[in-house]
Amino acid sequence: MQSSLSKLLVREHGIILEASEVIVALNRSWADDPVAYEKIILQLLDFFSTYADGYHHRKEEDILFPVISKKNEMAGDAIVRELLDHHDDFRSRLQQIRSALGMRDYATVQAHFFSYINALQDHIAVENDELFPMADTLLSSDELELQFHRCQDLDSELGEERKQHLEMLIEKRKIL
DSSP: OOOHHHHHHHHHHHHHHHHHHHHHHTTTGGGTOHHHHHHHHHHHHHHIIIIIIIIIIHHIIIIIHHHHHHHOHHHHHHHHHHHHHHHHHHHHHHHHHHHHHHTTOHHHHHHHHHHHHHHHHHHHHHIIIIIHHHHHHHSOHHHHHHHHHHHHHHHHHHOHHHHHHHHHHHHHHHHO
8 A cells, every 4th residue: 555655756756747748748849939938948947946856856865765775774775876866867957958948959958858857757667666665665654654744844844835836837838
């Protein structure tokens, strides 16, 4: 059975994957309206920096990863190190996208974003299929509930309204 903690993180993954669908839908749209394309890309960069990295990855890095590493040093440390490397790579990729956008090189922006979302999809699959089930097995129900509440507290600290706004932005963009 999936814990509340895993359900929360999987739900956030779903929203992040919805945002990646927006990127696919934007392909070559800069040819018709570069101003609108750039505006949406800026919103997506904000979403991935704030929501995916600021809210979601922070929950993993500050809350979940340390607990898993402590519970299972050998397996936990290996997967956690790999996932932390992915998070660092995602931050670098977002910076590459920002640089290309600053040069108005939209084809490169799109290529970097495609690379980013492909890596992100693989990363999410590892977490959903391996990490979260590992956490649900390693941690007691009380420990899982404690970590879930710590995640909720982090959302409150970072701004629940801002998080909900970013989620709504993705839902609206998906309609385009």
